[in-house]
Amino acid sequence: MSAAGATPPMIRMAGVDKFFGPLHVLKGIDLEVPKGQVVVVLGPSGSGKSTLCRTINRLEPIDSGVIEVDGQPVPAEGKALARLRADVGMVFQSFNLFAHKTIIENVMLAPVKVRGVASAEARKHGMELLDRVGIANQAEKYPAQLSGGQQQRAAIARALNMRPKVMLFDEPTSALDPEVVNEVLDVMTSLARDGMTMLVVTHEMGFARRASDRVVFMADGEIVEDAATEEFFTSPKSERARDFLGKILSH
Amino acid sequence: MDFLSNYDLLGAFWTTVQLTFWSAIGALVWGIVLAGMRVSPVWLMRAFATAYVNIVRNTPLTLIVVASSLGLYQALGVSLTTDKTTAALAITNFRLAVLAFVLYTGTFVAEAVRSGINTVPVGQAEAARALGLGFFQTLTLIVLPQALRSVVAPLASVLIALTKNTTVASAIGVAEAAVLMKTMLENEGQAGTLVFAVFAIGFVILTLPVGLLLGWLSKKVAVKR
Numbered sequence: 001m002s003a004a005g006a007t008p009p010m011i012r013m014a015g016v017d018k019f020f021g022p023l024h025v026l027k028g029i030d031l032e033v034p035k036g037q038v039v040v041v042l043g044p045s046g047s048g049k050s051t052l053c054r055t056i057n058r059l060e061p062i063d064s065g066v067i068e069v070d071g072q073p074v075p076a077e078g079k080a081l082a083r084l085r086a087d088v089g090m091v092f093q094s095f096n097l098f099a100h101k102t103i104i105e106n107v108m109l110a111p112v113k114v115r116g117v118a119s120a121e122a123r124k125h126g127m128e129l130l131d132r133v134g135i136a137n138q139a140e141k142y143p144a145q146l147s148g149g150q151q152q153r154a155a156i157a158r159a160l161n162m163r164p165k166v167m168l169f170d171e172p173t174s175a176l177d178p179e180v181v182n183e184v185l186d187v188m189t190s191l192a193r194d195g196m197t198m199l200v201v202t203h204e205m206g207f208a209r210r211a212s213d214r215v216v217f218m219a220d221g222e223i224v225e226d227a228a229t230e231e232f233f234t235s236p237k238s239e240r241a242r243d244f245l246g247k248i249l250s251h
Numbered sequence: 252m253d254f255l256s257n258y259d260l261l262g263a264f265w266t267t268v269q270l271t272f273w274s275a276i277g278a279l280v281w282g283i284v285l286a287g288m289r290v291s292p293v294w295l296m297r298a299f300a301t302a303y304v305n306i307v308r309n310t311p312l313t314l315i316v317v318a319s320s321l322g323l324y325q326a327l328g329v330s331l332t333t334d335k336t337t338a339a340l341a342i343t344n345f346r347l348a349v350l351a352f353v354l355y356t357g358t359f360v361a362e363a364v365r366s367g368i369n370t371v372p373v374g375q376a377e378a379a380r381a382l383g384l385g386f387f388q389t390l391t392l393i394v395l396p397q398a399l400r401s402v403v404a405p406l407a408s409v410l411i412a413l414t415k416n417t418t419v420a421s422a423i424g425v426a427e428a429a430v431l432m433k434t435m436l437e438n439e440g441q442a443g444t445l446v447f448a449v450f451a452i453g454f455v456i457l458t459l460p461v462g463l464l465l466g467w468l469s470k471k472v473a474v475k476r
Contacts, residue, residue: 059377077292079385086383096378099474100397110382113392144475155378162382 008071010035010166010197011056016065018051025051027221029065033166033199038192040208040229041201043218044244049201050093052218053170056199057088070165086114089159089167093174095151097143097158103130104139107158115162122161129157133187149180153187160191167191169200185211205248209233217241254439255449263431264453270348270417270427271457275410277353282360283399287390289365300361308358312351312419319351320344320423341426348420356413363405367398372476400472407465411458428453 011033018026025048033039041049054060056067058074058081067074069088075081097106107126111117130136133153135146143151152172159167169188173181185207192198192211202208208215208229215232217225217240225232225241236242288300307315323329324347331346332339371394379389418429432450436443 057381059381082380082383082385084383085381088381090378090381092374092378092381094372094374096372096374098375098378098393098397099476100400109392110384113388114383142475158382 007035008068009033010037010070011199012066012068013052013056014066016052016055016062016067018048018055018060018062025221026055026062029223031216031223031226033197035197036195037214038196038198038200038212039214039216040212041199041216041218042203042205042208042244043224047218048221049218050170053168053199053201056168057085057090059090082114086110086162087165089162089164091152091155091159091167091169091172093171095143095148095155095175097151097155099143102140102142103135103146103154106143106154107161110158111161126157126161129160130154133157134183147180148176149183152176152184156184156187156191166197166199169198169202171201171203173202173204203248205233217244219244254435254442258431258435260431260449260453263426263428264457266345266425266427267414267417268457270345270352270420270425271410271414273349274352274356274413274417277349278356278360278409278413279406281353281357283364283395285357285361286364286368286398287395289361290368290390290394292386304358304361307355308362310355312355312416313422315355316348316351316419316422319347319354323347323350341424344420344423344425348417348423348425352413352417352420356409356416359409359412360406363402363409364395364398366405367400367402368394370401371397397474400474403465403469403472407462407469410461410465414458414461415454 009032011031013029013031016026016029017024029052031052041052043049051060055062056069056074058067058076061076069084072084074084097103098109101109104123104126107130108119108122111122111125112119127136127139130139133156135150135153135157138146138150138154143154146154156172172188173184176184181204185204188198188200188207189211200207200212212229215225215227215229216223217232217236217238219240225236225238227237232241233245236245285300285304288296289304291297324331324343330339330343331350332342375393375397376389379393384392417427420427421429421433424430428450432446435446439446
């Protein structure tokens with residue numbers, strides 16, 4: 001735990017190991033994300049950053065170590081795990097909007113079914129959120145009728161309608177056409193400004209520099225570097241981070 | 252053709268329709284439950300449903316229908332009615348037949364629904380779980396509604412097969428179409444071809460619209476991705 005008297009970090013991972021068969025995908029991960037901080041996780045493909053993101057709400061179980069959200073250990077299964085997940089918003093690379101429901105139904109579903117919020121209230125707050133992400137006029141359409149950028153903004157609104165304590169973004173713009181990437185990043189930037197605690201796995205260096213407080217750089221399942229954003233981009237300490245940035249920022 | 256009016260053709264086919272209707276509803280429910288058990292996180296449920304489907308699906312229907320009559324009713328005395336009149340036996344046989352069809356056809360429904368579940372992308376269930384929905388909510392609100400839409404066409408085939416399978420109920424004396432056909436063949440041997448044709452057409456009249464209707468429905472409810 002953190003120092004006595006201080007509030008616990010929103011996310012705490014300590015000594016987390018994860019294997020896919022013989023493959024050691026997370027190696028002794030230690031990470032704390034304080035409340036209100038925006039952390040970007042960078043790293044080459046296969047470095048384990050998506051897996052790290054998915055272990056926090058236990059979409060991927062871990063083999064050893066501790067993960068706590070807001071001071072509570074993540075339960076292994078059952079109702080307690082569902083309760084924790086309700087407080088942790090998640091946005092996926094492939095949006096994963098419910099294909100058989102309209103956008104507003106997607107946004108209303110979990111507050112009504114999980115939290116027991118009245119349908120009218122869930123719809124009202126849902127419409128406010130859709131308005132905020134700029135797609136209130138798409139509310140009655142089905143996901144397949146929207147562009148990728150609109151779908152991802154709807155997915156963000158769906159997560160926010162649960163009034164989560166923290167938001168996880170697992171490569172939210174990687175499946176998008178280049179011209180709509182910014183409309184999603186703009187929504188995320190505004191969310192960061194409003195003080196939401198966020199952990200963002202991404203390849204968007206512009207977003208990382210503009211919106212994050214801190215960068216965690218991963219390679220081969222390990223956290224290689226963990227630094228304030230400006231420091232990471234101007235004077236990376238590790239050879240691997242310098243190499244990675246050199247490849248990405250040179251063009 | 253005159254002799255046709257001496258027999259209650261409509262009554263016999265009406266029994267076939269009733270057998271099919273109640274069996275279809277029961278098999279749909281039982282099949283969905285079985286499919287749900289096969290994807291459940293509980294080991295025992297998965298094991299039960301897998302064993303049940305594989306055993307019952309591979310058992311001849313006649314055997315199951317006769318076993319429900321001999322085993323349940325005659326040996327164990329399970330009577331499915333409180334009726335005390337002379338109609339009691341007919342009611343019991345009808346219900347035993349429905350039970351047998353539900354137990355048997357449910358396995359085919361379960362396999363169709365399970366293949367439908369496999370067409371729903373994993374991300375749909377992950378998103379539901381990430382929002383805090385439990386297994387049962389994820390299954391009933393997100394996965395099954397999409398799975399069922401994708402298996403309307405295969406379920407139509409199961410329903411058509413069930414309609415024709417109800418003729419097996421004649422083995423335990425339910426007075427449906429096949430029983431009447433047998434009676435007519437015995438009495439009107441010289442017009443055998445005609446009798447066959449009448450019953451064949453009768454079943455086509457029952458099943459053809461079902462196939463067309465569900466084929467249309469299948470396109471209408473398909474989930475766009």
